[in-house]
Amino acid sequence: MSMMYDFSILRELRKREGLNIADVSEKSGVSAAVISKLERNQSVAELETLYKLSRVFGINCADLIALAERSSAHKVTASSHKTNGFNFSEIAYSNVRCLFGKAKAGAKASKPKIHHDDFELCWVLKGKLMFYLPNETIELNAGESIQFDALLEHTYEAIEDCEIIISHIKKSNRY
Numbered sequence: 744m745s746m747m748y749d750f751s752i753l754r755e756l757r758k759r760e761g762l763n764i765a766d767v768s769e770k771s772g773v774s775a776a777v778i779s780k781l782e783r784n785q786s787v788a789e790l791e792t793l794y795k796l797s798r799v800f801g802i803n804c805a806d807l808i809a810l811a812e813r814s815s816a817h818k819v820t821a822s823s824h825k826t827n828g829f830n831f832s833e834i835a836y837s838n839v840r841c842l843f844g845k846a847k848a849g850a851k852a853s854k855p856k857i858h859h860d861d862f863e864l865c866w867v868l869k870g871k872l873m874f875y876l877p878n879e880t881i882e883l884n885a886g887e888s889i890q891f892d893a894l895l896e897h898t899y900e901a902i903e904d905c906e907i908i909i910s911h912i913k914k915s916n917r918y
Contacts, residue, residue, distance in 0.1 A: 748811040748812055749811055750788060752811050753767075753778065753796060753811075756800045756810075767799050770798075770799045771796050771798065773792050773795050790804070793807055819836065820834075821834050827852040827853070828847060828851065828852070831909075832844075839910060839911065839913065840911040841908065844907045845904075845906050848901050848902060849901060851898065852900075860893075860913075861912055861914060862914060863893035863909065864890045864909065865889050865909050866910075867884060868886075868908060869905055871905060872900065872901055872902060873902050874889055874898070875898040875900070876891060876896075
């Protein structure tokens, strides 16, 4: 039996919805025996079966397959760079890029590297940061954050020594 997919996720989805196997069988038209075998990874699922089961849980078939896909951790090592007085440590994956930055008061980073079609989130951990967008200026204090379309021209200015986290989140994978 292939262990590439773990359909025990069906049991978790079923329990989360307060359903038993008979309920899922009735709603999907898939036999209780097939559902039970899938939940115990004793059977290989057919695409049509997965489609019918996914509808019971209000998700699409691709999402159900993604949930069942055997996950493994993906370890990366941070890289570092400096940009106009901001010192950054950065990690990146296919759908998100996270930067931890430190800057002394007065550091100002304008026109950061060209961004892809991402959302950008900036969270101030310490200090104070002035944030400039084309039609607004926003002061961010420790504990505050902002999210915006990264394609907009923007500038970060450290009003006080600060520490920040910046995340770039691909729009297609934003949630």
